[in-house]
Amino acid sequence: MKKIIDLRSDTVTQPTPDMREAMARAEVGDDVYGEDPTINQLEALGAEMAGKEAAVFVPTGTMGNQVSIMAWTDRGDEIIVESNAHIFMYEAGGPAVLSGVQVRTVPGTRGAMDPDDVKAAIREDDLHCPRTSLICMENTHNRSGGCVLPLDNMKAVYELAKEEGIAVHLDGARVFNAAAALGVDVKQITQYTDSVQFCLSKGLCAPVGSLVAGPKEFIEKARRCRKILGGGMRQAGILAAAGIVALEKMTKRLAEDHEKARKLAQGLSGIPGLDIDMSTVQSNMVLVGTKGTGMDASGFASLMKSHRLLFNPSTQYKVRMVTHNDVGFDDIDEAIRRVKEALSA
């Protein structure tokens, strides 16, 4: 039986041996009382790395975004997000359900909103209108295939928000991938946001968890919102121990995943019927157009599943492949071989 090569997402990564060891040894306490030393250490480390005053550990990236929205807004407010943002597409209507805010979308180019469009979407001070209280960006941008927001775009949106007195949140589920792709310290990115959420559980390989970082007062509110959502955990230092390994070690190896994605994209782009825009291959994802094969995305994905190569459809005629720590360069070669074989059969 051929080995399964799983390119569905970097969320499928297994915790590393270092992580399991750190988890076994972790000193823990009741984190709702603030008494888990390992959680406290992870939160301090995350805040420092993001260049923010404080941080709070949450079970998922989705909860990280939702507590951030809840902490920055009042009911009846409006938040601005890019039209393919995870917050808008994949968080089950959370902003409406949990925070009572409505979402206004602004179209983006590879995830980047034009600051003029953002400006035009900000509500005027009028009692008929909702109040715009938050602007969200996403970096790397998931739906565009892991594209990296240009720093000057983030800066322009952030400066505009500050002029208008509006808070900015970054959905930085993969912000360390963005930093690796740009070759900058992550603070170069997070300087252009008030709060940031980042996932420890994706390319960084921790089994569970995200951090929200931001100003002290905001983090206190976010901690309360986390409690409302049922995310106040007890001896969660077991999880935080893996998160510390994720931040200290695994952030340093993400460039390797990007190299694998480029290798995969180059290999697949030579195959008749497949269509890849190499300029969008910027981090650990590859979007592959399938129209030329005569199959739609789900048809192509199920064909390749029968060859034990896994990936998900993204749109009707595009599949998404994601590289990560648990696929090696040799697996990438093998994946390209299997696609070639399947399509020439």
Ligand SMILES: *Cc1c(COP(=O)(O)O)cnc(C)c1O
């Ligand atoms: C994965 C992801 C999230 C949500 O993280 P979960 O831990 O799966 O809830 C949020 N935003 C983006 C951009 C993501 O890719």
